[in-house]
Amino acid sequence: MPKRSITSYHVATAAGVSQSAVSRAFSPGGSIAEKTRKHILSIAGEMGYQPNAIARSMSTARTDVRQKSGMVGVIVTRLQDPFFANTIAHFSRDLQAKGWQMLLFSVDTQNEVDDALNSLMQFKIDGVIVLSAILSEHMAQVCKAQGIPVMLYNRDPQDEGICSVQIENFEGGQIAAEVLLEAGHEQIAFVGGGPSDPTTIERERGFVERLGESGLKPFRRETGDYTFDSGREAALRLFSRRERPDSVFCASDVMALGILHSARHDFSLEIPEDFSLIGFDDISSAAWPDHLLTTIRQPIRRMIGEAVDILTERMDDPELPPKSTRFPGALILRNTVRGMGPK
Amino acid sequence: MPKRSITSYHVATAAGVSQSAVSRAFSPGGSIAEKTRKHILSIAGEMGYQPNAIARSMSTARTDVRQKSGMVGVIVTRLQDPFFANTIAHFSRDLQAKGWQMLLFSVDTQNEVDDALNSLMQFKIDGVIVLSAILSEHMAQVCKAQGIPVMLYNRDPQDEGICSVQIENFEGGQIAAEVLLEAGHEQIAFVGGGPSDPTTIERERGFVERLGESGLKPFRRETGDYTFDSGREAALRLFSRRERPDSVFCASDVMALGILHSARHDFSLEIPEDFSLIGFDDISSAAWPDHLLTTIRQPIRRMIGEAVDILTERMDDPELPPKSTRFPGALILRNTVRGMGPK
DNA sequence: CTTGATATTGAATGCGCATTCATATATGCA
DNA sequence: TGCATATATGAATGCGCATTCAATATCAAG
Numbered sequence: 175m176p177k178r179s180i181t182s183y184h185v186a187t188a189a190g191v192s193q194s195a196v197s198r199a200f201s202p203g204g205s206i207a208e209k210t211r212k213h214i215l216s217i218a219g220e221m222g223y224q225p226n227a228i229a230r231s232m233s234t235a236r237t238d239v240r241q242k243s244g245m246v247g248v249i250v251t252r253l254q255d256p257f258f259a260n261t262i263a264h265f266s267r268d269l270q271a272k273g274w275q276m277l278l279f280s281v282d283t284q285n286e287v288d289d290a291l292n293s294l295m296q297f298k299i300d301g302v303i304v305l306s307a308i309l310s311e312h313m314a315q316v317c318k319a320q321g322i323p324v325m326l327y328n329r330d331p332q333d334e335g336i337c338s339v340q341i342e343n344f345e346g347g348q349i350a351a352e353v354l355l356e357a358g359h360e361q362i363a364f365v366g367g368g369p370s371d372p373t374t375i376e377r378e379r380g381f382v383e384r385l386g387e388s389g390l391k392p393f394r395r396e397t398g399d400y401t402f403d404s405g406r407e408a409a410l411r412l413f414s415r416r417e418r419p420d421s422v423f424c425a426s427d428v429m430a431l432g433i434l435h436s437a438r439h440d441f442s443l444e445i446p447e448d449f450s451l452i453g454f455d456d457i458s459s460a461a462w463p464d465h466l467l468t469t470i471r472q473p474i475r476r477m478i479g480e481a482v483d484i485l486t487e488r489m490d491d492p493e494l495p496p497k498s499t500r501f502p503g504a505l506i507l508r509n510t511v512r513g514m515g516p517k
Numbered sequence: 518m519p520k521r522s523i524t525s526y527h528v529a530t531a532a533g534v535s536q537s538a539v540s541r542a543f544s545p546g547g548s549i550a551e552k553t554r555k556h557i558l559s560i561a562g563e564m565g566y567q568p569n570a571i572a573r574s575m576s577t578a579r580t581d582v583r584q585k586s587g588m589v590g591v592i593v594t595r596l597q598d599p600f601f602a603n604t605i606a607h608f609s610r611d612l613q614a615k616g617w618q619m620l621l622f623s624v625d626t627q628n629e630v631d632d633a634l635n636s637l638m639q640f641k642i643d644g645v646i647v648l649s650a651i652l653s654e655h656m657a658q659v660c661k662a663q664g665i666p667v668m669l670y671n672r673d674p675q676d677e678g679i680c681s682v683q684i685e686n687f688e689g690g691q692i693a694a695e696v697l698l699e700a701g702h703e704q705i706a707f708v709g710g711g712p713s714d715p716t717t718i719e720r721e722r723g724f725v726e727r728l729g730e731s732g733l734k735p736f737r738r739e740t741g742d743y744t745f746d747s748g749r750e751a752a753l754r755l756f757s758r759r760e761r762p763d764s765v766f767c768a769s770d771v772m773a774l775g776i777l778h779s780a781r782h783d784f785s786l787e788i789p790e791d792f793s794l795i796g797f798d799d800i801s802s803a804a805w806p807d808h809l810l811t812t813i814r815q816p817i818r819r820m821i822g823e824a825v826d827i828l829t830e831r832m833d834d835p836e837l838p839p840k841s842t843r844f845p846g847a848l849i850l851r852n853t854v855r856g857m858g859p860k
Numbered sequence: 861c862t863t864g865a866t867a868t869t870g871a872a873t874g875c876g877c878a879t880t881c882a883t884a885t886a887t888g889c890a
Numbered sequence: 891t892g893c894a895t896a897t898a899t900g901a902a903t904g905c906g907c908a909t910t911c912a913a914t915a916t917c918a919a920g
Contacts, residue, residue: 179663181906192870197908207868227639228586229906231571235875259602266623278621280609296570320522439806463782524876535900540878550898572876578905
């Protein structure tokens with residue numbers, strides 16, 4: 175028999191004080207005698223009273239410019255991808271640690287982001303984090319108008335007034351090229367996402383540019399969709415032809431592992447004896463002993479910490495100017511590049 | 518310059534109707550002329566008005582027994598684990614498809630579950646899903662008293678009034694034993710979680726019981742914590758001794774892959790030539806061509822679909838009796854059990 | 861033991877919405 | 891055409907809380 179929950183009025187009655195007093199007892203800066211507060215909190219504890227966050231949010235709408243809900247909206251694409259799952263895990267932890275709740279919305283494509291944000295905004299989220307996607311120009315405006323700070327994770331800040339945190343994709347691509355060149359490779363293939371994927375574009379650009387400095391061009395370019403299977407399929411195309419690459423730079427570890435498995439299983443190729451392979455991200459399975467994938471690591475703990483810091487600061491003080499940060503990737507030398515093992 | 522958002526009053530004024538009319542225009546069953554509704558919706562659209570879910574929730578607290586927030590709390594342990602990440606992805610999708618928002622809270626240990634639920638309840642969630650953990654007796658009572666349906670995913674229903682969805686762990690253990698026995702193994706080791714982990718207990722029980730029917734006992738038992746590294750360490754202990762098992766049943770794929778990688782890398786063992794290995798869950802990397810792990814599959818799409826159905830039905834109608842469902846695991850024969858390849 | 865300043869307290873209010881109740885308008889049927 | 895019924899609308903209300911404002915209690919200094 176569900177019954178309505180205990181309110182501050184009930185506690186007030188039981189404690190012999192006014193409802194205002196109860197409210198103040200639960201507000202950090204409340205003007206209330208310490209003795210009274212103790213008494214109220216004790217009674218409230220006995221009764222199992224917890225302030226209603228929804229009502230609190232309504233109430234603050236009166237004096238604040240915007241009502242605060244204490245919730246942060248998080249929009250994520252490809253949640254099943256281990257890289258993003260891990261990212262979410264960190265965001266969740268960091269947000270919670272600062273007392274924010276996470277309203278999670280997962281979408282499949284960029285197109286759904288606007289709808290997701292609309293749904294989230296009905297809940298009066300205090301800020302929003304978008305993973306590997308951007309907002310439409312319109313929604314960016316709406317957020318700005320409403321004073322909702324936006325954090326783009328893994329994307330360039332699309333607009334004035336929007337914050338972002340991401341890895342140095344261009345430099346990461348350069349590093350990969352550098353390593354492969356240094357190992358003496360010349361038939362270097364690239365595997366990335368589609369031609370309109372911003373992440374791929376940057377990584378490929380850095381990669382191609384660095385190759386160019388040595389007078390080389392990518393040996394071949396294959397497209398995938400950041401899934402293991404698409405990596406495997408890329409490998410199938412790459413190694414089925416007469417002319418095989420002597421090395422591959424792959425814009426994501428998941429796809430790189432697809433290539434690695436395919437090479438071993440479908441073509442009985444040894445790595446790095448038959449070809450070198452370098453990935454991007456440094457997901458945990460890249461370090462598994464039978465993989466030992468050489469890759470560019472994203473310092474995601476620091477990146478996410480920074481993203482949460484930037485966002486929470488702006489939720490507390492909407493006047494702060496937007497901020498964007500880029501982190502350098504770190505080369506993790508393992509065993510998939512010829513002659514270049516761990517130091 | 519953040520400004521307060523548009524309310525139903527603004528729309529009402531602009532449309533030349535009362536606030537009630539606007540509210541009704543946005544309420545599916547509202548008593549309002551179709552013509553008026555169209556007009557209001559059109560004006561609202563132009564103004565970019567969206568009903569405030571928080572205020573709506575406050576309002577419904579008046580007539581309903583409990584206020585409805587439209588949010589489901591999800592408490593998850595070990596979010597970084599690919600199995601759970603994937604589970605969350607599905608929950609998110611299914612919940613969204615039915616119009617529910619997901620308030621996600623990740624915890625590290627069972628101890629934190631109560632606190633998490635308390636935080637979530639302040640937001641007046643309409644239901645809660647707990648992954649691989651249970652509630653304290655006290656919180657279970659509180660939820661019951663408040664009429665908040667609880668769905669335990671991956672756990673036995675701990676209490677009257679609580680719903681659950683899980684895999685048949687006991688039978689899964691039996692199947693694993695069956696397969697290994699059939700393959701002619703006799704030195705069969707078990708690797709699972711700690712002795713108080715309910716999942717491990719059941720799987721191990723089924724496994725041991727089936728071995729017993731053939732007059733066998735587990736060759737050895739190693740403990741891990743469901744991480745890849747703990748699987749690897751278990752393998753280190755298992756294969757460093759003179760007497761090696763001829764096969765291993767591992768209560769989770771992640772740990773099983775730790776064993777597989779360790780066996781190949783640390784001991785140069787071939788699978789299934791040198792020993793057989795069988796996992797549990799069927800995570801996606803179990804199917805990677807250079808793994809091809811034989812395992813017991815959890816039909817998680819169906820399981821999660823069922824969990825969401827059960828929960829949403831009860832959020833809509835709190836009078837429904839609790840329901841618990843168990844799904845059978847399916848043996849997926851790949852290449853890690855001697856003589857038993859895919860059919 | 862005053863007086864003025866300060867710390868506490870309670871009553872009243874409104875956040876934005878859904879809903880009830882009373883009223884006005886439209887529809888059906890004789 | 892007239893009356894009963896159904897439908898559409900608006901005014902008023904309260905959900906649970908934080909906050910403002912006014913009133914009271916407490917305290918320090920003279």
